[in-house]
Amino acid sequence: MNDLDQRIIDLIIDITEEPEIGDYRDDDLFEEEVLDSLGAIELLVSIKEEFGVSIAPTELERSEMNTVNKIIARVQERL
Template structure:
């Protein structure tokens, strides 16, 4: 799953920097905005079959690649 998430992020953010630094803040560094966030959620749903509503997560919960992966792992366990 981690590899798929990183591939999705690379595609949406347009850089492999997300793979090199899992603690990179995607919003603060201008790599992800609200539209990109929705695109991320849709890609996760399509590729990983994990549905996340935009209202069920805060920006802080998914601000870095590492946090996104951790959130999805916890979600998968539900």
């Protein structure tokens, strides 16, 4: 895991309060009820503040950002 991955995982942990989230990088965060729509918005704001990457909530389908690995990929695409 590289530094960028860990920084994104740390943001997700801060929002979800699930310290083991990095161990389940392909689990659907919404289906597992770890993240809801409000948490997703909070995460997008945190990503913008931390990385300067702006992702509008309407820009992606939920299925495009529903796992830790997909969130990491979306941020990497925009850096």
